[in-house]
Amino acid sequence: MDLTQARYVKARRxxxxxxxxxxxxxxxxSAGVVGIRxxxxxxxxVxxxxxxxWRAFLAAQHG
Structure with a gap:
């Protein structure tokens, strides 16, 4: 998967x-993946x- 042109958002924390x-x-x-770097x-x-x-990870952090 080519993520060279992907737009990244810095984590709030x-x-x-x-x-x-x-x-x-x-x-x-839409392809079913999230990239982290x-x-x-x-x-x-990445x-x-x-x-x-990823959603399960976030839910565990907030639960």
Whole structure:
């Protein structure tokens, strides 16, 4: 899956003073996946998760 042109959004809990910053792309949700990358290394690897797993992760964080 080519994510080189994907638009990424920085996570709300990421801030400039932390080393723990991630960005998400939802450009391929229609294909059933969400991409996650380290915002400090935008040309680095992207982790790909099925949408259902991403939603379960978010639900666990808020539950």
């Amino acid at each position: 990421s801030d400039g003073s932390s080393d723990n910053c991630v960005e998400c792309t939802f450009d391929h949700v 380290d915002s400090k290394d935008p040309s680095g690897p 982790l790909i998760f099925p949408v259902a797993e």
